[in-house]
Amino acid sequence: MHHEVRIAGMGGQGIMLAGQLLAYATVIEDRNVVWFPAYGPETRGGTADCTVIMSTEEIGSPVSSSPHTLIAMNQLLLDKFAPEVRREGLILVNTSLAKAPDYRKDCRIVEIPATDIAAELGNAKAANMVLLGAYVQMVKPVSLDSIEKSMKEALPKRNHSFIPLNVAALMKGAEIAAGMDLG
Amino acid sequence: MTTRKLIKGNIAICHGAVAAKCDAFFGYPITPQNEIPELMSDLMPANGGIFLQAESEISAISMVYGAACAGKRAMTSSSSPGISLKQEGISYIAACELPCVIVNVQRGGPGLGNTLPSQADYFQTVKGGGHGDYKMLTLAPWSAQECYEFMPLAFDLADRYQNPAMILMDAIVGQMLEPVDLHNNFEICDYSKSWATIGARGRAHNIINSLWIDPEVMENLNLRMQAKYAAAQLHETRYAEYRTDDAELILVAYGSPARIAKTVVDMARDEGMAVGLLRPITLFPFPSARIAEYAKNGSRFMALEMSAGQMVEDVRLAVNGMADVAFYGRTGGVVPTPTDILNVVRASFSKPPVFSSYPSERRSVK
Numbered sequence: 001m002h003h004e005v006r007i008a009g010m011g012g013q014g015i016m017l018a019g020q021l022l023a024y025a026t027v028i029e030d031r032n033v034v035w036f037p038a039y040g041p042e043t044r045g046g047t048a049d050c051t052v053i054m055s056t057e058e059i060g061s062p063v064s065s066s067p068h069t070l071i072a073m074n075q076l077l078l079d080k081f082a083p084e085v086r087r088e089g090l091i092l093v094n095t096s097l098a099k100a101p102d103y104r105k106d107c108r109i110v111e112i113p114a115t116d117i118a119a120e121l122g123n124a125k126a127a128n129m130v131l132l133g134a135y136v137q138m139v140k141p142v143s144l145d146s147i148e149k150s151m152k153e154a155l156p157k158r159n160h161s162f163i164p165l166n167v168a169a170l171m172k173g174a175e176i177a178a179g180m181d182l183g
Numbered sequence: 184m185t186t187r188k189l190i191k192g193n194i195a196i197c198h199g200a201v202a203a204k205c206d207a208f209f210g211y212p213i214t215p216q217n218e219i220p221e222l223m224s225d226l227m228p229a230n231g232g233i234f235l236q237a238e239s240e241i242s243a244i245s246m247v248y249g250a251a252c253a254g255k256r257a258m259t260s261s262s263s264p265g266i267s268l269k270q271e272g273i274s275y276i277a278a279c280e281l282p283c284v285i286v287n288v289q290r291g292g293p294g295l296g297n298t299l300p301s302q303a304d305y306f307q308t309v310k311g312g313g314h315g316d317y318k319m320l321t322l323a324p325w326s327a328q329e330c331y332e333f334m335p336l337a338f339d340l341a342d343r344y345q346n347p348a349m350i351l352m353d354a355i356v357g358q359m360l361e362p363v364d365l366h367n368n369f370e371i372c373d374y375s376k377s378w379a380t381i382g383a384r385g386r387a388h389n390i391i392n393s394l395w396i397d398p399e400v401m402e403n404l405n406l407r408m409q410a411k412y413a414a415a416q417l418h419e420t421r422y423a424e425y426r427t428d429d430a431e432l433i434l435v436a437y438g439s440p441a442r443i444a445k446t447v448v449d450m451a452r453d454e455g456m457a458v459g460l461l462r463p464i465t466l467f468p469f470p471s472a473r474i475a476e477y478a479k480n481g482s483r484f485m486a487l488e489m490s491a492g493q494m495v496e497d498v499r500l501a502v503n504g505m506a507d508v509a510f511y512g513r514t515g516g517v518v519p520t521p522t523d524i525l526n527v528v529r530a531s532f533s534k535p536p537v538f539s540s541y542p543s544e545r546r547s548v549k
Binding site: 020023024027032033034035036037038059060061062063064065066083084086153 | 187188189299355358359360361362439442443444445446447449518519520521522523539540
């Protein structure tokens with residue numbers, strides 16, 4: 001098992017957190033993982049992306065030339081990273097804020113209006129969890145249960161009150177993706 | 184597996200320092216190493232040590248100098264521009280033959296540069312960034328686990344050789360999260376420090392000084408230091424190898440580029456190219472003898488760095504004309520991808536490049 005995923009969007013969209021939850025969950029399941037962030041000096045409004053590499057083998061490069069999956073939270077970084085996704089890879093698009101690329105016919109493109117769905121659940125900021133849930137459901141690099149368990153570790157205590165909302169958004173994303181699998 | 188924790192390389196440095204029974208940390212903030220002073224401000228007092236945020240990097244290294252004079256295990260950490268400021272202090276500490284550990288999480292430069300990964304401080308680290316004929320024993324971790332393991336090792340080397348030791352990292356090694364086994368299973372030696380300036384009651388004064396007006400006294404100090412460095416070259420050279428046995432081309436890289444190179448070795452082997460990796464773990468002392476052995480046996484080399492070409496000079500010195508030494512590097516905070524490096528390797532085997540990105544002419548026009 002070897003999965004490389006890039007999660008990208010604006011600072012403030014919870015890009016780093018989504019990646020960290022995957023990383024913590026992989027450790028819970030006792031496999032190897034590397035999480036590496038890239039962001040500008042701004043905390044909000046700038047661009048942010050992180051790469052998570054999960055493997056049963058020892059991990060060499062922490063840098064991915066062409067990830068298996070791209071989770072894109074906004075248009076700017078979708079356009080930047082869609083060309084790098086591995087042939088026949090997976091691209092998850094937050095269609096509330098971005099239009100899916102029409103030139104990656106080889107990839108499976110999954111369109112989810114994550115920001116709108118999160119807003120319906122009570123907070124648009126949980127859009128990252130909707131897409132993370134869909135990704136985990138489709139690719140199964142870790143279990144949803146491990147992601148849920150990771151939240152207490154990855155989130156600072158002052159944000160633990162957001163865990164129920166995050167879990168609801170995660171499960172909603174998984175449910176949507178499961179429905180797509182059936183279709 | 185209760186000791187396996189997901190932490191950044193910078194955090195692993197802190198746990199390693201505590202495991203090494205570090206007595207004092209002096210620092211000044213700078214990205215991308217801020218996690219170190221932040222966590223040390225908790226860990227040091229909690230473990231009976233001292234944490235002090237100095238008013239500048241120069242002040243911090245001077246505090247390390249003072250604590251080392253008192254026989255304490257002292258350290259500081261910073262990033263490239265901050266390490267430049269510490270050079271005067273490092274030269275004094277080396278001349279006084281004092282142990283200490285300095286961590287450099289390198290960032291893009293020169294100048295103020297940026298906070299992204301770089302390895303452009305290699306010359307400054309191993310060729311003497313400060314004035315005078317001194318060396319720093321230098322360890323280059325490539326994982327968060329090694330950040331943890333190398334702190335006790337660095338303190339031990341510093342004590343054993345009475346010389347500053349450096350842990351030379353880059354922003355990837357410092358910032359990436361990896362599982363680390365915090366086993367706390369280290370043998371920490373207690374070195375007798377009869378030279379320490381901790382009060383002379385009942386004995387003659389200890390004097391720690393680097394000002395020796397008499398040239399013969401100064402030369403004797405220099406000869407003693409050079410003898411230490413020769414001994415370190417003999418006993419402390421550390422390196423790791425991966426698939427080098429039958430390698431026609433040996434990639435030489437340290438830190439995170441060595442991680443990328445390891446992946447490239449597997450990619451190249453899959454395509455039938457006999458490529459291996461030699462990773463210097465100590466940058467001083469440098470594994471010159473091992474590289475020379477491979478050169479004699481007909482391997483050629485390619486140095487990979489996040490610099491314009493610094494360590495490559497030490498590879499060329501080791502090879503001494505016996506083999507071809509190529510170089511590939513990126514600068515200013517740009518990180519090479521495995522495909523970037525694979526294509527340089529492919530070119531050296533006269534193979535055309537491969538692409539990891541969807542060809543731009545096939546993208547729709549917006």
